[in-house]
Amino acid sequence: MGKRHHLVLPLLLACSLVAAGCGSNGGNNNANSADAGNSANANKSTNASGDSKLDPYNIVMVFPGPEPKDQKLVLDEVNKILTKKINATLEIKSIDWSAWGDKTNLMFASDEPFDLMFTAGWFGFTQQVAKGQFIPLDDLVNQYGQDFLKTIDPAIVDAARVGGKLYGMVANKEFAADKGLILRKDLVEKYKFDLSQVKELADMEPLFKTIKENEPGVTPFITTGGASPSAMILDYGYYDMLGEGPGELVRSGTELKVINKIEDPKYMEYAKLMRKWYEAGYINKDAATLQDIGKALGAGKAFAQTGSFKPGSNLDNSRNQGTELVEVQLATPFTSTTDATSAVLAISRTSKDPARAMQFVNLLYTDKDIMNLLINGIEGKHYVKKSDNVIDFPEGVDAGSSGYPPTRNWMLGNLPLVHLWASEDPQKWEAYAAYNKGAEKSRALGFAFNAEPVKTEIAATSNVEKEFKNVIVTGSVDPEKYISEFIEKMKAAGMDKIIAEKQKQLDEWAKANQ
Amino acid sequence: MIHLLFLVYIAATVFPLLLVFMVSITEEKSLLIHGYSILPHQIDFSAYRFLFQDSHTILRAYGVTILVTAAGTISSLLMTALFAYPLSRRDFPFRTGMTFYVFFTMLFNGGLVPWYLVYTKYLSIDNTLLALIIPNLLMSGFNILIMRTFFMNTIPPSIIESASIDGAGELRIFWQIILRLSLPVLSTIGLFSTLAYWNDWYNSLIFISDAQNFSIQYLLNKTLLDIQVLLSQAGNSGQSQLLANAPTETIRMAMAIIGIGPIILAYPFFQKYIVQGLTVGAVKG
Numbered sequence: 188m189g190k191r192h193h194l195v196l197p198l199l200l201a202c203s204l205v206a207a208g209c210g211s212n213g214g215n216n217n218a219n220s221a222d223a224g225n226s227a228n229a230n231k232s233t234n235a236s237g238d239s240k241l242d243p244y245n246i247v248m249v250f251p252g253p254e255p256k257d258q259k260l261v262l263d264e265v266n267k268i269l270t271k272k273i274n275a276t277l278e279i280k281s282i283d284w285s286a287w288g289d290k291t292n293l294m295f296a297s298d299e300p301f302d303l304m305f306t307a308g309w310f311g312f313t314q315q316v317a318k319g320q321f322i323p324l325d326d327l328v329n330q331y332g333q334d335f336l337k338t339i340d341p342a343i344v345d346a347a348r349v350g351g352k353l354y355g356m357v358a359n360k361e362f363a364a365d366k367g368l369i370l371r372k373d374l375v376e377k378y379k380f381d382l383s384q385v386k387e388l389a390d391m392e393p394l395f396k397t398i399k400e401n402e403p404g405v406t407p408f409i410t411t412g413g414a415s416p417s418a419m420i421l422d423y424g425y426y427d428m429l430g431e432g433p434g435e436l437v438r439s440g441t442e443l444k445v446i447n448k449i450e451d452p453k454y455m456e457y458a459k460l461m462r463k464w465y466e467a468g469y470i471n472k473d474a475a476t477l478q479d480i481g482k483a484l485g486a487g488k489a490f491a492q493t494g495s496f497k498p499g500s501n502l503d504n505s506r507n508q509g510t511e512l513v514e515v516q517l518a519t520p521f522t523s524t525t526d527a528t529s530a531v532l533a534i535s536r537t538s539k540d541p542a543r544a545m546q547f548v549n550l551l552y553t554d555k556d557i558m559n560l561l562i563n564g565i566e567g568k569h570y571v572k573k574s575d576n577v578i579d580f581p582e583g584v585d586a587g588s589s590g591y592p593p594t595r596n597w598m599l600g601n602l603p604l605v606h607l608w609a610s611e612d613p614q615k616w617e618a619y620a621a622y623n624k625g626a627e628k629s630r631a632l633g634f635a636f637n638a639e640p641v642k643t644e645i646a647a648t649s650n651v652e653k654e655f656k657n658v659i660v661t662g663s664v665d666p667e668k669y670i671s672e673f674i675e676k677m678k679a680a681g682m683d684k685i686i687a688e689k690q691k692q693l694d695e696w697a698k699a700n701q
Numbered sequence: 702m703i704h705l706l707f708l709v710y711i712a713a714t715v716f717p718l719l720l721v722f723m724v725s726i727t728e729e730k731s732l733l734i735h736g737y738s739i740l741p742h743q744i745d746f747s748a749y750r751f752l753f754q755d756s757h758t759i760l761r762a763y764g765v766t767i768l769v770t771a772a773g774t775i776s777s778l779l780m781t782a783l784f785a786y787p788l789s790r791r792d793f794p795f796r797t798g799m800t801f802y803v804f805f806t807m808l809f810n811g812g813l814v815p816w817y818l819v820y821t822k823y824l825s826i827d828n829t830l831l832a833l834i835i836p837n838l839l840m841s842g843f844n845i846l847i848m849r850t851f852f853m854n855t856i857p858p859s860i861i862e863s864a865s866i867d868g869a870g871e872l873r874i875f876w877q878i879i880l881r882l883s884l885p886v887l888s889t890i891g892l893f894s895t896l897a898y899w900n901d902w903y904n905s906l907i908f909i910s911d912a913q914n915f916s917i918q919y920l921l922n923k924t925l926l927d928i929q930v931l932l933s934q935a936g937n938s939g940q941s942q943l944l945a946n947a948p949t950e951t952i953r954m955a956m957a958i959i960g961i962g963p964i965i966l967a968y969p970f971f972q973k974y975i976v977q978g979l980t981v982g983a984v985k986g
Contacts, residue, residue: 285922297817
């Protein structure tokens with residue numbers, strides 16, 4: 188009898204051995220350990236003798252979004268330049284938007300070595316800093332990042348500071364946004380609407396009325412919870428959201444007082460207006476549950492939607508929708524910490540050679556060739572030159588079929604260095620510079636809220652928000668009745684504690700930055 | 702009466718599927734204007750044409766999924782049977798201990814991070830097809846216990862005894878007698894694990910970063926989730942641009958249809974045995 192169990196254990200053992208054996212053939216392992224060896228040396232040399240003689244180093248940059256088909260070809264070209272300049276090579280690790288949270292957390296948890304990571308105020312920057320995943324960059328920037336400092340307005344550089352230390356380098360592009368409505372131009376012209384009369388959201392009412400009465404089948408104002416005027420125009424346009432969770436700053440005024448926007452009269456005003464329009468049939472009935480507006484304006488299904496603008500956005504939107512559009516500005520350009528940090532590169536705590544990573548980032552702010560390769564791809568293959576600084580797709584290629592579509596053209600480096608596409612405004616960068624300069628800076632620009640101390644309360648309040656927010660801001664329910672209930676439940680979920688914490692951190696920040 | 706009930710039930714099950722298919726062949730613009738409808742206003746196959754323009758990615762992902770499903774199901778069945786059989790033998794000395802070990806894994810696990818570390822740091826199978834086969838899916842305590850109960854209840858110990866008297870060794874008994882008598886439970890567990898492998902996207906999400914090794918379900922899932930993630934981040938400047946490049950509604954539906962694919966054919970194949978296998982395994986003698 189006893190001999191029977193001999194069968195099971197050896198088999199299990201054999202199977203696990205096979206599994207382990209196959210795994211180590213993958214090659215990843217070897218590459219990693221080789222990197223680690225190299226970089227240990229590199230570290231020594233960079234510290235010892237500056238940049239006179241650098242050992243080869245492979246910089247790994249973690250980036251969201253799908254990997255372009257021709258990424259390898261492009262990186263080969265980039266690496267030719269990089270090897271010459273800082274004796275380094277670049278590897279981009281692409282992670283899909285949807286997998287980003289899970290994968291990056293696991294990479295940090297397993298101490299996986301990598302150097303640079305894309306992050307942003309809207310994409311978890313402060314949370315990662317609070318968890319200690321990025322290293323402070325002040326010394327490195329001063330030593331290796333002079334071109335970065337020269338390019339960016341110091342007030343914007345400081346937007347990536349948390350607790351007084353710099354944790355990221357922002358991409359040079361627009362640092363503000365203005366908000367308003369996007370309307371179909373053909374209908375505006377048909378009914379001769381005078382848009383200069385529209386100063387407030389409420390001024391749109393007669394326009395919507397005309398559309399409702401004269402254009403059957405066209406929804407005057409199509410919206411969703413996320414694209415409602417309250418979420419799109421008030422948030423970031425009327426309030427500075429001050430990061431995660433409830434607690435906002437009113438844009439006008441002078442003091443640094445954190446308020447609760449759902450108790451603010453403006454919030455109620457917008458909710459009531461939306462309710463009125465909802466009952467009048469100006470708003471799509473499924474607004475509270477609709478996820479994505481898509482190209483409803485282009486399809487001729489709707490007349491207006493909300494939008495977030497920057498120079499050239501009307502051109503982009505018109506092209507996407509396939510119909511001519513006009514923008515009505517309801518909130519002037521405004522720079523908050525979130526706008527200023529909408530694309531940031533940070534150095535991971537698992538980087539083996541932060542100095543080299545910083546040298547590379549610095550190159551992104553001076554080196555035209557590297558930037559053009561990384562953003563637009565290879566000349567002759569992914570684009571052709573129309574004139575000195577203007578490019579277009581080669582014959583028979585478009586954004587959909589290109590092996591390296593320029594989808595990263597807002598995500599890193601000094602973007603005015605790259606060529607302009609023929610479809611873009613030739614004065615794009617001048618327009619951006621003027622726009623950035625003219626934008627009103629938030630009183631709390633540079634303040635980043637650390638949500639760690641009130642994490643549980645934020646989770647609880649965001650559950651309450653899920654229940655109430657969308658139905659209130661789309662006018663699907665009576666705001667008089669529901670907003671008070673909303674406030675009550677938010678208070679029960681710990682809203683006041685979050686606001687008090689925000690106020691405390693804001694006061695500390697103000698004191699440190701006097 | 703009962704027929705009517707089931708007819709309604711069938712209709713409720715088939716309708717969404719049919720709707721997805723119909724939306725996938727609707728013309729994009731008419732979809733935006735008229736909304737979903739079971740009879741398209743304008744039939745148009747451009748979504749499928751678009752998908753097959755980039756057929757390399759899809760065919761590759763299909764290949765990965767088929768390979769993983771086949772290899773995974775076979776090895777999973779073999780290992781489950783090899784584990785369950787000794788547990789079913791009353792003369793196996795470590796029976797109680799091993800059964801408890803299996804049972805324990807059904808209740809507790811090590812958590813996400815340690816689980817991830819074992820496969821990436823110690824076994825180093827991330828970015829290989831093994832990462833789609835082994836984690837979570839290869840062995841399941843539940844399947845082992847079903848199979849063990851089946852072996853215990855349907856195979857009389859006297860068959861095993863008489864075979865060994867006739868000179869058959871343990872391997873021969875297992876291969877030629879036990880497995881041949883256990884087709885119902887094998888096909889039941891086989892169907893479970895075929896479905897689990899076919900539908901799995903989580904392992905791709907966690908372990909695979911090389912697009913070459915994505916499974917078809919992950920490819921579909923990420924297309925939809927990417928849009929959701931971007932939508933939830935209102936007020937960032939890249940959002941509108943990224944969304945503009947997102948696939949349209951009809952393409953998403955066409956992808957869902959393609960994802961269902963051949964797995965639908967697996968059902969009739971297994972159906973013959975599945976009910977029998979489940980009930981026999983569940984009733985304890």
